[in-house]
Amino acid sequence: MRITTKLTLIISVLLIALFVALGWNSYRYEQQLILEQAVDKARIIARQIIETRDYLSRSEQGASHNNFALVPQVAATKIATRITEGSPYYIRQISLRNRNPENRPDAYEMAELQKMALSPTPQEHTRVTAENGDEQLRYLLPMRADQSCLNCHGSFSEAPRFVQERFPYGHSSYNYRAGELIGAISVSVPMREVYRSIDNNLLQELAVESVILLLLLALTGLVIHRAILRPVSNVAKGIEEVASTGNFSQRIEQPGDDEIGHLVESFNELMAELERRTRQKAESDERYRNFIEIAQSPIVTFLPDGKIVIANQKAEKLFGLTKEELLGQNICDFMATPDPLKAGICDYFEAGSSSLIGTTSRQTVRDVCGRLFDVEMVISVSQSDRDAMFTAILRTTSK
């Protein structure tokens, strides 16, 4: 896998994990916030009912006798229902000792009311309930009877006639005492309605976050590419080029003073050193060529396989070929009996020494026209870092 791919993968995974974590966190936070808002709303609705009812209770002055719609509880419920019309909020006034069967508490309300009745100071109560997988936010605000309520909820004998007529003597909705829990406002709203807005918000937020994520990814990709990958690949390219062309004059521009800068610096130093060495070698080769050129004897330098790589003017004359023609030919082709030479080279490689090398031997060589000459031959070896090279110095004894 390429470094770019690896780095991109690692950074993408990290960034995506970060964004998922942040997204989840903000989702939870928003959920919390929206729930609090829903509770606030339920509380306001409930308070509004209580205020309406209290106001009417204190000021109806028997009006509900002629108009049942003005009974504080009835009017307050009507008003609240009209206010919440079209919203998902559902409002009821409930009592354990209800007059109107519609105000009978459901199982949840019943349990909570019973608990509240036991408390000397009942408080509002909020809970998210789940019935058949349907989540509901339930809010209950307890109501306690005050003096004005006792007009109709006190003793039967003191209740207005219209109340007495509807709710006969012995009905459980009488005989409250001031301060006693008389019922509660119950507000409920489906959670899916509460969360509807959050889903839209979340989608929007996700869209924005994804764009930011992509931008961040692109930016980090760019920065990494600029700061690390490009310089590294420049160094790699430089090395490849040197390897394929053998041209050590190559230098790479130093990108900075960081680790990669140092790498490039080392590379350039290495190139400078190699360039110096090759130049030295070329110079010494050149000196050697000049030296053998002026020698009085034919000199031929050849590789272990016999291939001639250097020959001087006297050698040209001896073999009857120009230097260009000689180079690349095999020395053995010019020997009348090449086997001793071949054996001598073999010995040198196998045993590390050979009787042929360093000593003068008599050989017969052949020129391009097939004429034979007796020569005395001395062979020396020069072992360079790569190959061994053999140099034969010949001295003609007959012509």
Ligand code: HEC
């Ligand atoms: C003028 C008489 C009157 C007064 C004053 C009055 N109520 Fe009621 N109340 C009623 C009647 C009648 C009902 C039944 C309404 C219906 O049929 O929906 C009722 C119903 C209720 C209910 C609903 C439960 C049920 O029994 O159906 C609650 C709770 C309640 N009253 C609390 C109060 C409180 C608290 C006060 C004082 C702040 C108060 N009422 C003052 C006459 C009155």
